[in-house]
Structure formats: structure tokens, C-alpha cells
Amino acid sequence: NAGVTQTPKFRILKIGQSMTLQCAQDMNHNYMYWYRQDPGMGLKLIYYSVGAGITDKGEVPNGYNVSRSTTEDFPLRLELAAPSQTSVYFCASSTRLAGGYEQFFGPGTRLTVL
Amino acid sequence: QKEVEQDPGPLSVPEGAIVSLNCTYSNSAFQYFMWYRQYSRKGPELLMYTYSSGNKEDGRFTAQVDKSSKYISLFIRDSQPSDSATYLCAMWEGGFQKLVFGTGTRLLVSP
Numbered sequence: 568n569a570g571v572t573q574t575p576k577f578r579i580l581k582i583g584q585s586m587t588l589q590c591a592q593d594m595n596h597n598y599m600y601w602y603r604q605d606p607g608m609g610l611k612l613i614y615y616s617v618g619a620g621i622t623d624k625g626e627v628p629n630g631y632n633v634s635r636s637t638t639e640d641f642p643l644r645l646e647l648a649a650p651s652q653t654s655v656y657f658c659a660s661s662t663r664l665a666g667g668y669e670q671f672f673g674p675g676t677r678l679t680v681l
Numbered sequence: 682q683k684e685v686e687q688d689p690g691p692l693s694v695p696e697g698a699i700v701s702l703n704c705t706y707s708n709s710a711f712q713y714f715m716w717y718r719q720y721s722r723k724g725p726e727l728l729m730y731t732y733s734s735g736n737k738e739d740g741r742f743t744a745q746v747d748k749s750s751k752y753i754s755l756f757i758r759d760s761q762p763s764d765s766a767t768y769l770c771a772m773w774e775g776g777f778q779k780l781v782f783g784t785g786t787r788l789l790v791s792p
Binding site (some may be wrong): 625670673 | 731
């Protein structure tokens with residue numbers, strides 16, 4: 568199992584450009600998430616999905632869009648990039664544990680908007 | 682007030698020390714409590730999880746939950762340089778799978 572994979576690892580964008588961050592998981596998890604992590608701010612939930620075709624907003628969805636056409640893939644779209652979107656982006660998927668559940672994280676995408 | 686508070690550190694200790702990492706929270710509905718470890722430039726990985734109050738031990742790691750005080754702790758015994766990482770607490774009410782994370786505490790263990 569590759570687990571959760573993310574591409575690209577790094578990207579520099581100019582203000583106003585758009586891009587898609589790719590995320591894929593091979594564990595057949597229904598739940599998938601996108602977070603951003605800023606220094607000293609912890610992980611903030613951007614969007615999540617409970618299954619193919621079903622997505623919903625998290626805490627900080629403005630400036631982002633998602634789609635979920637398959638169980639495996641959950642891409643995050645940035646439209647009109649702004650410097651405030653400079654961050655590290657993590658994709659995660661989750662499965663139920665006895666007495667809880669575990670989120671598996673990808674390696675992250677470091678995005679800089681200049 | 683943030684739902685979950687965690688001291689960002691850094692916390693610097695010598696090898697072999699006992700480390701105590703802590704989080705406080707305000708939402709009394711949280712039932713599940715987790716600790717994630719995040720190495721530099723990597724994604725977080727689940728270290729331990731507990732349900733409700735009490736202790737849970739796994740090797741050198743002990744997770745403790747005190748729901749009456751809304752306080753959770755992670756203890757690391759005989760700390761090693763390889764334990765140097767950021768430790769994030771995370772909490773969940775149950776039902777829909779949405780975690781609330783602390784900001785993380787950076788731990789540095791020197792040889």
C-alpha cells in the first residue's frame with residue numbers, strides 16, 4: 568500500500584494563478600480531508616468528503632474548491648491564488664478503529680504564492 | 682478561546698529525560714483523544730489514542746485523560762533524540778469523523 572500520496576511536493580505560484588493539488592489513497596477509505604498547516608497555527612480543515620460525490624466545507628474553505636468523483640481521489644483546486652494561501656497542505660483519509668478512528672496523512676505539498 | 686490549547690514550545694530536554702506534553706480543551710463533548718507525531722517536513726502520524734478518562738500505555742509512551750479538568754497529557758519516558766518532533770493533540774466528539782487539533786508542541790531531545 569502506498570497509503571496517501573500527494574503531488575506536487577513543492578510549488579511556487581504567482582498571485583492570481585490557479586492550480587490543483589492532487590491527493591490519492593489506496594486504502595479504500597470513504598472519508599477524506601484537506602488541511603492547511605501554518606506555523607504556530609496547527610491544522611485547519613479546508614474541505615472534507617464522506618464518500619464519492621459528497622463534499623462539504625471545513626473551517627477555512629474560502630478560495631478553495633474540491634471534487635470527489637472516485638473513492639481514491641480528492642483533488643483540491645486553488646483559484647486566483649493569494650499570498651494568504653502560502654502554507655503546507657495535507658490530505659488525509661480515515662478509517663474506524665476500536666474506540667475511535669485514525670486519520671492517515673500524506674506527505675504534504677508546500678505552496679508559496681508570490 | 683480556542684477549543685484546544687497547546688503550548689507551542691520548543692521544549693528542549695536531554696536524552697533520557699521524562700517528557701510531559703499537555704493540552705487543555707473547552708468542549709466537554711470531546712470523547713476521543715489522540716496524539717499525533719509529526720517529523721520535520723512530514724505528515725502527522727497517529728501515536729496514541731484514548732477514549733474518555735484514564736491512562737493508556739504503549740512502550741515508553743503514556744497517554745492520560747482527565748475529562749473533569751479538560752486536560753490531556755502525553756508522557757515520554759527515557760526520551761531519545763529520535764523523539765524530536767512536533768506532537769499534536771487531537772480530539773473528536775464522536776459521530777462524524779472530524780478532528781480538532783492543537784497547534785502542536787515542538788520537542789527537541791539532545792544527545
